[in-house]
Amino acid sequence: RKEVEQDPGPFNVPEGATVAFNCTYSNSASQSFFWYRQDCRKEPKLLMSVYSSGNEDGRFTAQLNRASQYISLLIRDSKLSDSATYLCVVTPTSGGYNKLIFGAGTRLAVHP
């Protein structure tokens, strides 16, 4: 079983739609959680951190459920520019300093 699992998609949605991505992780002791965004074969960039209380950044909302080992990302009012691959990232308790475990990513395509 992969340490971090995501639905690969693609999710094809019209502009203005609300879309949600899910991610599950296997290590119950994982400490930190993030969503990264990666445009077509470019470098990943941090989109937002994920906190237990849930957090929001504009149109983006991230949720963490430690009991279910589940992370979600909600995008409201989708824009064409949101088209990208979204990577779920977890840091384990052991392993290297700053070690990030990446999911394989969920691809989003927003169309007019």
Added chain:
Amino acid sequence: EAQVTQNPRYLITVTGKKLTVTCSQNMNHEYMSWYRQDPGLGLRQIYYSMNVEVTDKGDVPEGYKVSRKEKRNFPLILESPSPNQTSLYFCASGTGSREQYFGPGTRLTVT
């Protein structure tokens, strides 16, 4: 401008011909890391370094070497490349268990 640079960006080589991919960061980060990205597998860590002269293996270190003689540089060395090392490689740097900054990537093809 704060950035991570990698060179070359694209490389086609033949099996067994030693190569080095350079990585440099100008943010004074202690932590640097190399990843490879393959379809369906996501990013996997090859090697990481917590500081100068301190390096350790990640999840897929076989066939790779690294060195960290200066804080800003972290080259990735393939002594004898093989076709299964054809991949997209990213260098990253950061501090703490927070954001990591990635270089633009190096697309390597080994024939």
